[in-house]
Amino acid sequence: MIQEIKIPRILISGTGSGTGKTTITIALTKALQARGLKVSIFKCGPDYLDPGYHSFVTGKTCQNLDGWLMGKESVISTFIGASQGSDISIIEGVMGLFDGHSPNSEAGSTAEIAKWLQVPTIISIDASGMAATFSAIASGIKNYDPQVPIRGFVANFIGSKNHLSIIETASIPLPVLGGFPKSNDYSFPERHLGLRTAGPDILTEEKLSFWQNLSEQWLDLDRILEIANSAPPLSVKGSAEGRIRTKDCRIGVAYDEAFHFYYEENFKKLREEGAELVFFSPLKENKLPKVDGLYFGGGYPELFADNLSNNKDLMQEIGNFAASERPIYAECGGLMYLSSEIKNIEGQSFPMIGLIPGKAIMGPKLKSLGYVEVHTEKRTILGEAGIRFRGHQFRYSDLILENEDESLFSYHIRKRKSEQTTREGYTVSNVLASYVHAHWASNPEIPKNFITSCRRFKV
Structure with a gap:
């Protein structure tokens, strides 16, 4: 109709x-x-x-x-x-x-x-x-x-x-x-x-x-x-309203001054697929909410690196969460937070959670800006190998890996105006982190698959 x-x-x-x-x-x-x-x-x-x-x-x-x-x-x-x-x-x-x-x-x-x-x-x-x-x-x-x-x-x-x-x-x-x-x-x-x-x-x-x-x-x-x-x-x-399923999955979303770059459409699709979103602040809270998965968006963690680094209790909780194999998904600023260390523009270094073995180093010049297409090369918490979706990059930092272990990479990324691809999408167990801000309207299977991963490892 x-x-x-x-x-x-x-x-x-x-x-x-x-x-x-x-x-x-x-x-x-x-x-x-x-x-x-x-x-x-x-x-x-x-x-x-x-x-x-x-x-x-x-x-x-x-x-x-x-x-x-x-x-x-x-x-x-x-x-x-x-x-x-x-x-x-x-x-x-x-x-x-x-x-x-x-x-x-x-x-x-x-x-x-x-x-x-x-x-x-x-x-x-x-x-x-x-x-x-x-x-x-x-x-x-x-x-x-x-x-x-x-x-x-x-x-x-x-x-x-x-x-x-x-x-x-x-x-x-x-x-x-x-x-x-x-x-x-x-x-x-x-x-x-x-x-x-x-x-x-x-x-x-x-x-x-x-x-x-x-x-x-x-x-x-x-x-x-x-x-x-x-x-x-x-x-x-039909109706302009989205379908809402029974909430049988809780996903913790980092949201504060350090992490607030999210596409609202991603939240909408998670809710439509049965997720209850539980917002928390890595800057102000020292305990995780009771959730089945974690979602860290972008933002400015480098501006709050000292406070984030000093919140040892929460960082330990996130480490324990990862050790339980419950899914953690992170984008850009979230990737920096999950890395071993953030080095700011003044050259100061602050230890971070260390789930991704690399250092996020800020620079004075733009490192990447523009649309990208992602093709997954192996199974991740977002689904099987071969999934495609679109996103955007905007960053002033680089991730310097401690080693080039092939098992770390799960993405092939192609810039919109180029046929060349780069490897990214850092995966350690059920942790997936990337500089790409993904828009899940480009592939509605992504939120479904993420929730499926969260349900699979519920405790």
Whole structure:
């Protein structure tokens, strides 16, 4: 049965990175919340940092929408499911509107998501130092792919209200819905290639109030809402709700300031397959919860290496858990925590759990960034040999192994733009750790198999 679901929605995209998409999304959200509207926010692409900001502002988990990692059906079902109970859904794009996996294709781009979800799209353009050129850029974007439902533009980083008025009176192909002046005092600080982790020290009430007030003064909120409400119904097969099984498996999930990079879709699929997720903090707790498996996501363990290393009781508990052969799955920061040692950028070394025989060494330069495909070469806690799935890497550390024992490796990893493969996926007994942030929508068998492994070794 096909259902038609009406979801007021809008997408904030840009001409590239650094055009203020996140700030506009947060500012617009705060202004709409002030009008009493319930807002859901989504982020295109594999990023974890922007979703943290959106989750903080809305109090509701921000979902990633990634065409390459998830596929069309999963993108649509995730969007519909997470939009329920909200008055409007806002999607923040990634990079520029048409930037995806290839300069000759929209695959993996914001434009692809805009078309799949038929979502009215607003483009942020860096308008600093320009007037009529704004119109030329806007015309080029609008005409590049007429199937993308672009409905207006925002002139960002303008000099004054008069500057905005000049741009608005130019020959723009679609309406200019407002703009923001540059404000260094209220911008959000960055780390590595993106924003710093969201928290009350970053997203202060003063900053959020500033951007809310600016939205109310500088954006045409009524027109933006009108555009969002013009979005056509989305068609979906059956119910948008996922199936929920009886909970017969408990999985402990490390979640705190050191470990918080997770795809919400992975949690959803674990719950649908019968897992109860039990969150705990490796920074603050010295005992493990009673669980059948452990899941360590990414984050910034190097920033908390001293505290993690000093929590000897919990590290011993995790070691004993591994010795019982109950499954442990770890990604990126989780891999670093399970290694023998973390050496930070200042050269200080901190002992870690030691389940994976290698040292995680931080460097000043990016070691890996981008999409990858994984092919397992042997049986792991995620299933039999030959399983394939997709994921993303973003790291500043390398794992230096104590030895190149062939039994350690379980993955062949291929970067999206390369035919060459590297070996990774470090396996010791029922411990599996990797730098890959896997998105399980790319292979729904993964969460099923992980839970099966947890059930097999329940104590």
